[in-house]
Amino acid sequence: MKIIVCVSLVPDSTTKVKIADNGKSIDENGVSFILNPYDEFAVEEALQLKEKNGGEVIAVSFGGDKAKDAIKKAFQMGADKGVLIRTSDSEFDSFTTAKNLSEYIKSESPDLVLLGKQSIDFDSMLLPSMISEMTGLASTSVVVKLDINGNAATAEREIEGGKEILQFNLPALVGVQKGINDPRYPNLKSIMAAKSKPIEEINATYNGNRVSVVEMNMPPTKASGKLFTNGKEDVSELVKLLREEAKVI
Amino acid sequence: MSKKILAFAELKDGKFKNSAFEVVSTASRLSKDLACEMVVLTIGEATQTEADTLSVYGATKLISVSLNELNSKSQVPGIKYSPSAFAKVISAVSAKESADTIIFSATSLGKELAGRVAVMTDSAVFNDCTELNVADGKITAVRPVYAGKSIIGVSAETDKIVITIRPNVFKPEITDTGTVELQILNTNDLAISPSDFSSVVVEVVVSSEKLDVAEADRIVSGGRGLKGPEHFHLVEDLANAIGAATGASRAVVDAGWRPHSEQVGQTGKTVSPTLYIACGISGAIQHLAGMSSSKCIVAINKDKDAPIFQVANYGIVGDVFEILPALTDEMKKIVSQ
Numbered sequence: 048m049k050i051i052v053c054v055s056l057v058p059d060s061t062t063k064v065k066i067a068d069n070g071k072s073i074d075e076n077g078v079s080f081i082l083n084p085y086d087e088f089a090v091e092e093a094l095q096l097k098e099k100n101g102g103e104v105i106a107v108s109f110g111g112d113k114a115k116d117a118i119k120k121a122f123q124m125g126a127d128k129g130v131l132i133r134t135s136d137s138e139f140d141s142f143t144t145a146k147n148l149s150e151y152i153k154s155e156s157p158d159l160v161l162l163g164k165q166s167i168d169f170d171s172m173l174l175p176s177m178i179s180e181m182t183g184l185a186s187t188s189v190v191v192k193l194d195i196n197g198n199a200a201t202a203e204r205e206i207e208g209g210k211e212i213l214q215f216n217l218p219a220l221v222g223v224q225k226g227i228n229d230p231r232y233p234n235l236k237s238i239m240a241a242k243s244k245p246i247e248e249i250n251a252t253y254n255g256n257r258v259s260v261v262e263m264n265m266p267p268t269k270a271s272g273k274l275f276t277n278g279k280e281d282v283s284e285l286v287k288l289l290r291e292e293a294k295v296i
Numbered sequence: 297m298s299k300k301i302l303a304f305a306e307l308k309d310g311k312f313k314n315s316a317f318e319v320v321s322t323a324s325r326l327s328k329d330l331a332c333e334m335v336v337l338t339i340g341e342a343t344q345t346e347a348d349t350l351s352v353y354g355a356t357k358l359i360s361v362s363l364n365e366l367n368s369k370s371q372v373p374g375i376k377y378s379p380s381a382f383a384k385v386i387s388a389v390s391a392k393e394s395a396d397t398i399i400f401s402a403t404s405l406g407k408e409l410a411g412r413v414a415v416m417t418d419s420a421v422f423n424d425c426t427e428l429n430v431a432d433g434k435i436t437a438v439r440p441v442y443a444g445k446s447i448i449g450v451s452a453e454t455d456k457i458v459i460t461i462r463p464n465v466f467k468p469e470i471t472d473t474g475t476v477e478l479q480i481l482n483t484n485d486l487a488i489s490p491s492d493f494s495s496v497v498v499e500v501v502v503s504s505e506k507l508d509v510a511e512a513d514r515i516v517s518g519g520r521g522l523k524g525p526e527h528f529h530l531v532e533d534l535a536n537a538i539g540a541a542t543g544a545s546r547a548v549v550d551a552g553w554r555p556h557s558e559q560v561g562q563t564g565k566t567v568s569p570t571l572y573i574a575c576g577i578s579g580a581i582q583h584l585a586g587m588s589s590s591k592c593i594v595a596i597n598k599d600k601d602a603p604i605f606q607v608a609n610y611g612i613v614g615d616v617f618e619i620l621p622a623l624t625d626e627m628k629k630i631v632s633q
Contacts, residue, residue, distance in 0.1 A: 064445040176411030185494035206404040208508035215495035257420035261449040278614030282622040295571040
């Protein structure tokens with residue numbers, strides 16, 4: 048089974064955002080970057096499928112030098128091969144990313160493509176559906192359970208207040224959600240093995256952003272609220288304010 | 297120059313979802329600002345009575361594609377939803393109507409379809425928007441990034457755009473049009489074939505009758521301060537008293553006290569209800585990112601320095617085990633009045 052996992056590097060979720068001087072992106076000084084948590088679930092799912100069915104796991108990332116760190120983390124977890132689709136552009140939107148990943152995926156004809164349902168930087172949730180449309184792969188996303196039996200797949204996808212059960216055939220693309228598995232911690236052996244794995248580089252073939260970021264701002268700050276310090280005794284006053292002042296009850 | 301807006305309205309059990317009213321109302325406002333036409337599309341079995349419910353939000357025409365008829369084009373019986381087939385229908389209708397702007401709600405369905413439809417129709421995507429503006433005949437958008445830690449303003453490099461709007465943010469405005477023309481579209485006109493159903497939903501499992509945090513207008517969330525899963529009935533009691541959904545912090549989800557579907561925050565759901573009550577949640581930056589755009593935030597925590605108080609409109613310093621039952625009682629009294 049040939050599995051491609053799309054991985055990306057994102058600021059750690061504890062990052063306090065500061066806006067860069069260009070006014071359009073975050074100031075990356077002092078920010079620590081991690082493999083996108085949802086992609087970590089995708090790598091784990093790929094490894095488990097490989098352990099069960101045999102085959103290979105290829106981690107691919109689109110970006111510059113920094114994107115290599117996402118591939119390296121996938122190597123540490125156990126990915127067999129790594130590919131960087133190199134771009135020198137610092138600004139690229141979901142469409143450009145999806146287009147470049149799709150070109151690579153089409154050239155490799157994998158049985159399965161896995162990726163996180165979203166990356167925790169721009170939270171777009173667009174790559175799974177865009178890539179599947181561009182590659183013609185059957186797809187679903189926000190998946191919390193995936194069963195593959197030969198060519199047939201069943202997936203459980205989280206929706207508002209419940210789940211959808213989907214059926215489709217491989218080759219396919221699946222965007223994964225937290226809960227699908229517990230990603231492994233790399234052990235010393237796999238960390239050492241990862242060091243000798245080469246990252247293959249290919250050049251980006253497409254650049255045509257459809258969305259431009261005009262500006263980035265901090266969210267509006269709230270006026271400081273009312274703080275009650277008498278515990279239970281303040282409850283009736285609080286409820287009164289919720290009704291009469293905030294008008295939310 | 298925008299020529300026509302297509303608003304996609306979701307049906308659930310034959311009735312329009314609340315998010316559908318938000319989409320129609322927003323499309324109606326944009327069509328006024330752009331001085332262009334607006335038409336609503338739905339996939340399902342829409343009735344004239346249901347179509348007319350859209351009139352107060354500014355709709356004049358609803359195009360409906362029957363799901364039963366659509367399903368007859370597939371080889372699997374009883375399909376509830378197919379992302380590929382739905383996207384094909386929406387793109388085909390958009391082309392027929394010469395629409396250049398398509399609006400969805402940023403629901404599970406809308407977020408999934410937006411990317412596909414954008415690729416099919418050569419559009420840019422503004423997703424999960426919290427603000428839409430019109431200037432010089434063009435739509436620009438504002439959306440949160442980094443789970444709400446910052447916001448970006450975006451513009452399109454293409455003439456066509458697909459937009460998804462965050463639920464609960466764009467409150468429906470009333471502009472009564474009186475009646476809505478219902479046009480049932482024959483699926484034979486849309487060139488749908490079995491190969492368009494590449495993945496299909498064969499079953500929908502409702503996990504509980506409870507409201508989902510992503511859609512709720514009121515949320516009561518619990519964190520580590522509840523000390524154990526056995527105490528979450530205190531959160532549920534308050535939620536029931538005010539008709540709210542229950543939410544949870546990442547810490548208690550990771551500890552297995554609550555299901556992941558309830559998690560609010562950066563690796564959970566981003567919510568913006570009218571009322572958010574945080575109980576025993578200290579307010580880690582990831583949690584704040586997911587809920588700080590709520591309209592009114594109430595925090596209950598025994599630590600007066602807890603970061604949650606910095607985003608709260610009202611805070612009570614104290615023990616959740618004392619305050620929650622008292623608050624539930626007080627709420628019951630006022631709600632029953």
